[in-house]
Amino acid sequence: MRAVRFYAPKDVRLMDVPTPEPRPGDVVCRVARAGICGTDYSIYSGEASFIGMVRFPMTPGHEWSGIVESVGSDVKGLQPGDRVVGDTAVSCGMCYECLMGQYNHCKELRAVGTVLTWDGGWAEYILMPARHMFRLPDGVSFDNGALVEPVATGLLSLMLTDMQIGDTVLVQGTGPIGIAAAKLAKLHGASKVIITGRKDYKLDLSLTMGIDNAINVTREPLGETVRALVGAHGVDRVIEASGSTELFKESIGLTRPGGVMSVVAFYDKPLAEFNIDSLVFGDVTIKPVPGSLGMFKPVLRLMESGMLDMSSIITHRCTLEQAAEALKEMKTNNDTKIKIMIEMEA
Ligand SMILES: [Zn+2]
Ligand SMILES: [Zn+2]
Structure with missing residues (x-):
């Protein structure tokens, strides 16, 4: 089969590799869609803070949907032809963390296409x-299926802020996770959701999805504008999805006393000159977002119900053959790039 393989940072190749065969308990799926993520780019560029934990060579692609092609012995509940999406990591299922239900902290965890790498979905087939695995409900498209992972991460970043009905919410960043978190905050009953970013196209798209206010931080003063919208005390909940250390710092000052901020981005560089007292005086709780644990099902249910359609964030498409080039070009002409989707025949 054809697969895009990373051999090292800046060394990405489209090649023929053996098609995987299912072992007992495994399924092999034909990939229909696979998203290109900022994390994939930071591995490609070598800037990812976890780059030393990536096992090369490997196939990236942790956001994918497809069809079960074959199943190994002992597999129950899935059969060839089933439409599915895959989890972002493969756990051992037997260690202390796995048995505690926190398999995202499994000592043997192999993340799909990233840390301690399990081969991902930038290929014709994935094992x-x-x-x-999660079944993709009838009526949920492969496009939305391949967006479940970033949307689930957005959902966990919202849930960890403990948002209540009527709260005001600030989302920093107009990537897929930021837009998803903002949309979910509206679905969850936020009275006002503000999203910030640097590109008008992405901010305008967020507004068409029902987000209340958009702030272009390259033109508008963030603090003043947010306070004018929600009051001098600041916002109840903040989701930091921008990956900017400056916005991280500014977010703390914009969170109301007793408020919660979740952090869902990778920053790839340490934060210098951080005033810890701002947390103490501001009574701000910071919650890191360790992935998407437990959030695939609720996202799939929202998509099945018709309440959540994220397909409009797919702004660009390419084939598997074009994926390496699309990845290399990801940061150029990116005014309108939100999600680039690799589309395969399925
Ligand atoms: Zn991702
Ligand atoms: Zn484990």
């Missing part, structure tokens, strides 16, 4: 343990 996964059946226990890490």
Whole structure:
């Protein structure tokens, strides 16, 4: 089969590799869609803070949807032809963390296409343990299916802020996770959701999805504008999805006393000159977002119900053959790039 393989940072190749065969408990799926993520780019560029934990060579692609092609012995509940999405990581299922239900902290965890790498979905086929698969409901498209992972991460970043009905919410960043979190905050009953970014196209798209206010931080003063919208005390909940250390710092000052901020981005560089007292005086709780644990099902249910359609964030498409080039070009002409989707025949 054809697969895009990373051999090292800046060394990405389209090649023929053996098509995987399912072992007991595994499924092999034909990939229909696979998203290109900022994390994939930071591995490609070598800037990812976890780059030393990536096992090369490997196939990237942790956001994918497809069709079960074959199943190994002992697989129950999935059969060839089933439409599915895959989890972002493969756990051992037996260690202390796994048995505590926190398999995202599994000592043997192999993340799909990233840390301690399990081969991902930038290929015609992907092998996964059946226990890490989710059925894609009828009526949910492969496009939305491949967006479940970033949307689930957005949902966890919202849930961890403990948002209440009527709260005001500030989302920093107009990437897929930021836009998803903002949309979900509206669905969850926020009275006002403000999103910030640097590109008008992405901010305008957010407004068409029902987000209340958009701030272009290259033109508008962030603090003043936010306070004019929600009051001098600041916002109840902040989701930091921009990856900017400056916005991280500014977010703390914009969170109301007793408020919560979740952090869902990778920053790739340490934060210098951080005033810890701003947390103490501001009574701000910071919650890191360790992925998307437990959030695939609720996202799939919202998509199935018709309440959540994220397909409009797919702004660009390419084939598997074009994926390496699309990745290399990801940061150029990116005024309108939100999600680039690799589309395969399925
Ligand atoms: Zn991602
Ligand atoms: Zn484990």
